[in-house]
Amino acid sequence: MLNNKKIRMMTKLAVYENKEGKEDIHLSKYYKTDYVRYQVLKSAISATIGYILILVLTFLYKSEYIIQNAVSLDYKTIGIYILGIYIMVITIYGLGSVVIFSLKYDASRKKLTRYFKLLKRLHKIYSDETPES
């Protein structure tokens, strides 16, 4: 026997799972701290790569000057500058992603509660069904 109520519920769940729920369900596999940490790590790495690329570009841009003054350059100050700016960039990106991704996680949790409620109801229908069959 087809259980229309169940089918309706399952359809609703499946539509949600296929569309907007995809990301929410993916997020729900993580704990919040794990998720945020993972995202911070990812953005720190990408920021590092981006920073290195910019450094390479500026190095090439100034290469003529650098090669000409290779002996007399103050490497220590340059190094401190590069490191200082790097630390600033990483901090900004790290903190930024902590804020952004915690908000995102909370928002997806909120959306998921409705989904879980429906799931629970479906589960109840199942457990009602099984003893009969």
Next chain:
Amino acid sequence: MMPLLVFRERVKNFYQRYDIYITPIVKFIFAFIAFQTINKQIGYDKRLESLPVVLILSLLSAVTPSAIMVLLAALVTVLHVYSVSPILSIIIVIIMMILYLLFARFTPKLGYVLLAVPILFVLKIPYVIPILLGLVASPIAIIPTGCGIILYFVLQIINTAVSMQVNTSVEDILQLYIFVIDSLTKNRQMIITIIIFAVILLATNFIRKMKFDYAFEISIATGVLTCILGFLVSYLILDKSEQILSMIFGTIISGAIVYVIHFFKLTLDYSGVEYVQFEDDVYYYYVKAVPKITVTTPQMNVKHINVKNIEQDLSKMDTFKHSIDSEDEYDDDDSYSENNDN
């Protein structure tokens, strides 16, 4: 207005029913325009320019997520530049990577903006983007818009750089490279454009969130005005007064386009037909879920307005009647009193 509203309702219904076919077709058309524009602007490689290649690429982006289209467009661009100058293509790749790693990866859903901004710049209506995003997105859309503007100007610079005679000696390559970076970092027009676009987006977004009647229409008008004023000032500063006329026309056309999009609002609130499949212990289910069209109210709304009007008219008439009645009563009273007096 009435026939337009009915027309909109028809379009909406049609879209809801055939959403599964229409979306790829629309994407195909967009991709086709995008690839053709790229080919026209920097079509150095004749093989990529041929129609079959463009068709295949457009078809591919029609059936895949929009990120793929952006990626393909980037790839085509790089390959075009590669065919004339490998060095320039490397520079482009590095700039694209920097833009992606530092900015664009935080707004994955707005990735198509990166592609749309340069294309619309070529079509002379880039002003659509900030106004539209001000309406439908949050201020964070400034990031992809800015990246798109940078990409457009990078391509402009590459276009001029390609025409420079390049030998393979290290010195020449370095000079070419320095030229590119120089014209990119000292490009005042680019920076001013980014700032103006950001201001347009913020202004439109700010007005849209206000709670008064016609906030949408007024926010579009605000965006258009901000745009015209901003670029007027910038062109006067940069001494490019010959572009003013095309800018004003472009802005007005952009405003009109945004208004049409807003009128149909297809992307904002629609739920199309869904095909889902699932199973339980006994059956496999292949379900086609069709949203109840009566739930989307516009056509009802039309009726509603009329009904309201009629109701209002009726109530007006009622009060009028009442007043007449009461007057009559008074008259009666008067007559009564008169009678009494008599």
